[in-house]
Amino acid sequence: MNSVDHPPVTPLPSLSDDALRIVAFGGLGEIGRNMTVFDHRGALLVVDCGVLFPEEHQPGVDVILPDWSAIRDRLSDIEAIVLTHGHEDHIGAVPYLLRERPDIPVIGSRLTLSLLSAKLAEHRITPTTLEVREGDRLDRGPFALEFLAVNHSIPDGLAVAVRTTAGLVLHTGDFKMDQFPLDKRITDLRGFARLGEEGVDLFIVDSTNADVPGFTTSEQELAPAIDAVFRTAPRRVIVSSFASHVHRIQQILDAAHAHGRKAAFVGRSMVRNMGVARELGYLTAPDGLIIDAGALDRLPDVEQTLICTGSQGEPMAALARMASGRHTIDVGDGDTVLLASSLIPGNENAVYRIINGLTRRGANVVHKGTAKVHVSGHASAGELVYCYNIVRPANVLPVHGEARHLKANADLARSTGIARDRVLVASNGDVIDLRDGRATAVGAVEVREVYVDGDTVGVLTEDSLAERRTLGQDGVLTVITLIDRDTGLLAEEPDYIARGFAHDESAFESLAPVLEKTLAGAAERNVTANAELERRIVRATEGWTRKTLRRQPVVIPVIIDA
Structure with missing residues (x-):
């Protein structure tokens, strides 16, 4: 089949013990709120549970959650939540799911669980966690799990292989194939090939860069452009990045140190996440390089580096408040602002408003459109084709992307010889059953956008x-x-x-x-x-x-x- 055209919400066929049911409650047709649920022999396995950030037509919304109402009466059947990595669009909704059943075991890598635990502490939730690393295998109910290393724009990313009596599923999570990653931890293509030899019945694949030709640029190629920013900046350097982008922050700290600058973190999530990364050894810095933001004022401007949140134009983040003059940090003539991130679709207008605001205040703004200061964390078309050729899956389900990304990924899969009717382009809520080596759409469950609005969840309509x-x-x-x-x-x-x-x-x-x-x-x-x-x-x-x-x-x- 070419696609799943939103089958009507109807009673689903019964699920036999020799079948595996897969439902995406988020992450299809959008960049965010990734959540995939596997249903087998009366047990559920959740892979990722993230949030989607609101767009301009959703005023007042904090974040948007996956809609798991279809399994709310089966929360006791969940064997575990498996997290592929520590980005908000994969872990941000976990606190809201644990509110409904606090004892669900959460499985993930060391950094992922540490970032999650810091977040859960703000919700006053103490999770039951199980730390894993690449190469580990464990069983949870009828699901036999194996974890493989993948590189991404955050350390400790994992792909997960799920073995059941119905077949073998390989879920890539978010990944790319950087051959020169900053942490020297490459995507385990040998493991992908080994699973391919075993026989992957369903390959669930990251689609974000499927419409980008070639291969994603290596992180290390950004070093010259970042160094040039620090070398030529006449006053302060203000860097905005994702609060979880440990690799990019490491590059910023290295450049600051090389040019005799001190660095300070600004913004609650940036301070929290980088504190966790430093404590675990994922972020390193010489003694005295990182100081409190309040202490920067005692240094000459040319020795100051501020690292803050707000790279996506979030109105309450530090960078937006600087651009509008509502922050204690007064951006002005001679300051250099480095946006060390890509634009998430839908955020373009908000980001350009901030760029214009900073420019009006006299700052020199450097971003991906003017310098090579960011690369994506997702596999481009060449990498995806490579994976299809070594895995040779029986069925493919593109995930993590807008409609154009999912379609582009499906076209890539077919171009490698995978039969057209074995590549499913699905939507949130579509139900897919894997039985006898074939994945088939069997219906759909109702899903909606669940808005978090202040202290309320799901009340806003x-x-x-x-x-x-x-x-x-x-x-x-x-x-x-x-x-x-x-x-x-x-x-x-x-x-x-x-x-x-x-x-x-x-x-x-x-x-x-x-x-x-x-x-x-x-x-x-x-x-x-x-x-x-x-x-x-x-x-x-x-x-x-x-x-x-x-x-x-x-x-x-x-x-x-x-």
Whole structure:
């Protein structure tokens, strides 16, 4: 089959003991909230549980979670959560799943579990963890797990092979094939080939760079460009990066040390994650190189390096506040700002707003578009084709990518000779069964976007977001009506409170007759209930504002008895 075209949500066929069911609750058609669930012999295995960061059309949302409601009544069946690496889009939702069942064992590498534990401490959750490394094997219920090293933009990444009576599945996690990684830990292609000889029934493959030709550039090739930034910067160097990008931060620290600068971390997640990385030995620095941010002010500007969060334009992150002048660090003439990260799709406008804000304040902004200061952590097309040729899987399921990435990855798989009907392009919620060496779409479960909004989880709805967007774009109009209960008519002219859109004092003069007509019509029909009167006032006012003001504000009716 070419793709899974969102089968309708219907009762699924029963799952026999000789079959393995796979459902992606996130990560398909999007960059984020990766979560894949394996169902076999009455037991569940979760691989990754991450968050998706909101876009501009989702105002007020903190993060978006996978929707695991389809297995909520089976949380006791989960044998373990396996984490492939420590990025937020793979571990960020774990605290919310553990809120519902705190004793689920969490399996991952040393750094991944340490980053997770620091995060869980903020949620006051003490997890049950099991540390593994490449080469380890262990059984969890009917799932026999084997872990293989992969390199990525964070240390300690793992691919996981899942053996069941229904077949062998190899899940790459996020990976690339850097032949000269900074930590000397290369992707275990020998292990991939060995599993291929054994017979991989389903290959679940990272798709993020599937539409990028060739091979992903090695991390070490960035060193000259980063060094040039530090060598030529006349004042402070301010670096923004992902708070988990240990390799990139190591390169920044090395450059700072080489040019006689001190470095300080800014931003809670950056301080927390780099503290964990240093404690475990993944991040190294000479004594005295890293100092407290408050101590930098005592040094000349040319000796200062600040490393902060906000590379994706997050409005509350340190870099965004610097760009708008709302941070204690006052960016100005002669400062150099280095954005040491790529753009996540959907964040472009927010990032360019920050670049423009920093530029207006006099900073020289260096980013991937102007210098070679970042490389991707994901395998490009050449690497993916290489993997298909050595693994020779029976079936392929592209994951971790938008629709264009998934399709590009599927095309690569087919180009290596994998049959068209053995490559499945799926969507979140699609259910795939592996039986007798063949993966088949058998239906779908309902999934939605679960919003974290402050202290609430899953309460915010699409209707609420639509109302927020309207408030932001068209404002709010409160219509106050004094109604004579004996006649049902207006006792006096309505009052209006408008917020968020321009208007003059006479703007609403023609609205009063509309409301008078609306209430007269209600009175003729003996409509007296406030709820129905409010609905009619809203409908009439919306029609008037749309026609007269060419705006569509949120209308709030207030009825007062005369």
